[in-house]
Amino acid sequence: MTRTVVLAGTSGYGATYVREIAQLEARGSVRLVGLCDVRPLDSAVSRQFGDRPFDSRLDHLLAATCPDLAIVAGPIHTHLPLGRQVLSADCHLLLEKPPASSAAEWREVLTLARQKSLSCQVGFQSLGSRAYSRLAELIATGRLGSVRGIGCYGAWSRDAAYYQRADWAGRRYLDGVPVADGALTNPFAHAVATALALDHSTGWDDITDIDTELLRVRDIEADDTSCLRLRTRHNTVITVAVTLAAQTPLEPVIVVHGTRGRAELHYTRDLLVVDGQPEHHGRISPLENLLAHLDDGAPLQCDIAECGAFTRVLEHVNAAPAPRLISERWLAHEGDGSEERIHIPGIEQAVRASAEQLATFSGLGEPWAL
Numbered sequence: 303m304t305r306t307v308v309l310a311g312t313s314g315y316g317a318t319y320v321r322e323i324a325q326l327e328a329r330g331s332v333r334l335v336g337l338c339d340v341r342p343l344d345s346a347v348s349r350q351f352g353d354r355p356f357d358s359r360l361d362h363l364l365a366a367t368c369p370d371l372a373i374v375a376g377p378i379h380t381h382l383p384l385g386r387q388v389l390s391a392d393c394h395l396l397l398e399k400p401p402a403s404s405a406a407e408w409r410e411v412l413t414l415a416r417q418k419s420l421s422c423q424v425g426f427q428s429l430g431s432r433a434y435s436r437l438a439e440l441i442a443t444g445r446l447g448s449v450r451g452i453g454c455y456g457a458w459s460r461d462a463a464y465y466q467r468a469d470w471a472g473r474r475y476l477d478g479v480p481v482a483d484g485a486l487t488n489p490f491a492h493a494v495a496t497a498l499a500l501d502h503s504t505g506w507d508d509i510t511d512i513d514t515e516l517l518r519v520r521d522i523e524a525d526d527t528s529c530l531r532l533r534t535r536h537n538t539v540i541t542v543a544v545t546l547a548a549q550t551p552l553e554p555v556i557v558v559h560g561t562r563g564r565a566e567l568h569y570t571r572d573l574l575v576v577d578g579q580p581e582h583h584g585r586i587s588p589l590e591n592l593l594a595h596l597d598d599g600a601p602l603q604c605d606i607a608e609c610g611a612f613t614r615v616l617e618h619v620n621a622a623p624a625p626r627l628i629s630e631r632w633l634a635h636e637g638d639g640s641e642e643r644i645h646i647p648g649i650e651q652a653v654r655a656s657a658e659q660l661a662t663f664s665g666l667g668e669p670w671a672l
């Protein structure tokens with residue numbers, strides 16, 4: 303069946319959807335009936351889809367095109383207003399991650415979707431990886447023994463231009479509205495959501511205790527170097543230690559420590575390493591999965607209802623005391639202007655150690671965190 307679709311937010315991460323929609327159109331699974339953006343389409347999107355209806359107002363576009371579903375890939379603080387317009391127009395919704403920038407906003411989208419009996423998929427694409435479902439299977443069948451804890455780490459490097467690209471970049475709030483663009487809640491949000499899902503702790507009440515260490519190397523409002531340590535109702539300890547100030551970037555990894563085995567999920571690479579043995583897997587995208595859900599009733603990879611615990615972490619992080627600026631004595635600088643990068647020498651070892659020992663930065667005695 304060919305589903306009609308509208309895309310809101312066409313550049314930045316939205317460009318990924320432009321490419322995917324072009325492929326799915328070629329296969330006959332979708333037909334793009336409209337594009338929405340507050341900026342003119344960039345040249346690549348114009349070349350591909352310049353013949354389709356375009357509007358800077360999503361509600362107008364939805365009224366004119368009546369699509370089956372709409373994808374919202376705008377900035378985080380647009381998710382509620384745009385998502386509300388999609389659901390109010392009786393369309394299914396694919397909402398980029400994080401689904402909302404506060405608990406109240408998450409509840410509002412969830413309630414509206416339920417009231418209207420519409421599907422709302424969240425774009426946590428790591429949950430569509432076969433490497434993730436295989437790991438979930440290994441845990442469920444006891445292959446790893448009982449899970450002692452789940453430690454996640456990731457170390458990326460972002461230059462000054464990353465924070466200059468949009469007014470919401472690195473903000474906790476923009477004009478009084480929550481944005482929650484910190485390392486834990488946005489770039490590494492997949493690590494948080496995936497670890498919680500592996501523990502079957504996706505509900506708001508599934509977390510019993512949360513501790514965060516929020517730090518920053520830049521003149522931003524949100525955190526860029528952070529550690530989260532929480533306990534779930536299954537008594538599992540989950541840690542997530544991440545930075546955007548790495549010298550040698552490391553792709554994120556989720557380490558499951560079992561009493562009988564150890565598994566590493568490299569979720570950006572669909573790679574699972576079980577007791578040292580690598581397994582490469584494929585993935586189904588959030589959009590393909592939503593189409594299968596609508597056509598055949600396949601379970602959603604990430605129903606917005608399953609984002610309660612994640613949203614609780616997001617709300618906790620965004621409301622915690624302001625991230626502390628790491629002293630210059632622990633930092634190194636490279637390049638200047640928009641290309642400037644700031645590193646914390648040794649951060650790569652620290653995030654790995656956190657995942658191994660399920661410890662926070664200060665628990666590890668990292669001097670820049672004390």
Ligand SMILES: NC(=O)c1ccc[n+]([C@@H]2O[C@H](COP(=O)([O-])OP(=O)(O)OC[C@H]3O[C@@H](n4cnc5c(N)ncnc54)[C@H](O)[C@@H]3O)[C@@H](O)[C@H]2O)c1
Binds near residue numbers: 314340376378380
């Ligand atoms: N799933 C992933 O791996 C992944 C990766 C990166 C970003 N993201 C998510 O994608 C979303 C967009 O992030 P980004 O960095 O591309 O943002 P961005 O600021 O680059 O904006 C994306 C697009 O949305 C448009 N836009 C802004 N306000 C709009 C509005 N009111 N109506 C319609 N369009 C609007 C912008 O003009 C731009 O074209 C965020 O939720 C982000 O967290 C997801």
